[in-house]
Amino acid sequence: MINFTQLVLASHNAGKLKELQAMLGESVQLRSIGEFSSVEPEETGLSFVENAILKARNAARISGLPALADDSGLAVDFLGGAPGIYSARYADGKGDAANNAKLLDVLKDVPQADRGAQFVCVLALVRHADDPLPILCEGLWHGRILTQASGEHGFGYDPLFWVPERDCSSAELSPGDKNQISHRARAMDLLRQRLGLK
Numbered sequence: 001m002i003n004f005t006q007l008v009l010a011s012h013n014a015g016k017l018k019e020l021q022a023m024l025g026e027s028v029q030l031r032s033i034g035e036f037s038s039v040e041p042e043e044t045g046l047s048f049v050e051n052a053i054l055k056a057r058n059a060a061r062i063s064g065l066p067a068l069a070d071d072s073g074l075a076v077d078f079l080g081g082a083p084g085i086y087s088a089r090y091a092d093g094k095g096d097a098a099n100n101a102k103l104l105d106v107l108k109d110v111p112q113a114d115r116g117a118q119f120v121c122v123l124a125l126v127r128h129a130d131d132p133l134p135i136l137c138e139g140l141w142h143g144r145i146l147t148q149a150s151g152e153h154g155f156g157y158d159p160l161f162w163v164p165e166r167d168c169s170s171a172e173l174s175p176g177d178k179n180q181i182s183h184r185a186r187a188m189d190l191l192r193q194r195l196g197l198k
């Protein structure tokens with residue numbers, strides 16, 4: 001059905017590529033959509049699912065290959081789930097450091113008990129651009145927003161995300177450990193099941 005030696009990842013985020021490739025192992029080679037185009041599609045959906053499908057279709061159309069997309073973000077309880085699908089654009093496109101600084105500032109007077117949050121990841125796999133039956137898998141990772149950044153690994157909001165089961169930030173986990181327990185790992189686990197790979 002799907003030729004896994006030629007799967008394109010519909011993402012321009014190097015952190016995602018690294019994590020997803022590590023989870024898939026050597027049997028599947030993920031090629032970045034960056035090899036085909038530097039133009040990023042506008043993420044016009046109102047949900048992670050819509051944006052994941054939109055990115056997967058776009059990548060399949062550009063590359064002519066089956067495509068996997070990851071739409072993910074951070075949903076903070078105190079903020080009613082924001083920044084959510086707007087996580088990458090939280091500080092108006094100024095990047096991870098600005099996003100993190102903004103989040104710390106917005107939550108500066110919020111006590112520990114009210115700082116709950118979850119990372120969300122939706123993976124969408126399409127066989128071709130017009131696939132009427134995308135495979136969709138979701139993963140959540142519950143934690144809390146720290147009051148200052150900590151750790152050097154990972155990307156995005158990792159330095160601000162406290163992981164209760166490990167009592168450290170997500171950026172303090174080794175890449176191997178993060179890939180066992182993250183939102184992305186959970187979504188990928190489901191995808192592997194759906195594809196009969198385990």
Ligand SMILES: O=c1nc[nH]c2c1ncn2[C@H]1C[C@H](O)[C@@H](COP(=O)(O)OP(=O)(O)OP(=O)(O)O)O1
Pocket residue numbers: 010011012013016040043070071072073074087088089099119154155156157158182184
């Ligand atoms: O494991 C993670 N550790 C830390 N931060 C994370 C993680 N997973 C998602 N995030 C953050 C990064 C970005 O602020 C947003 C994703 O936004 P999202 O649009 O899905 O990705 P993106 O624009 O970076 O790349 P692309 O759309 O090309 O896949 O959530």
Ligand SMILES: [Mg+2]
Pocket residue numbers: 043088
């Ligand atoms: Mg994006």
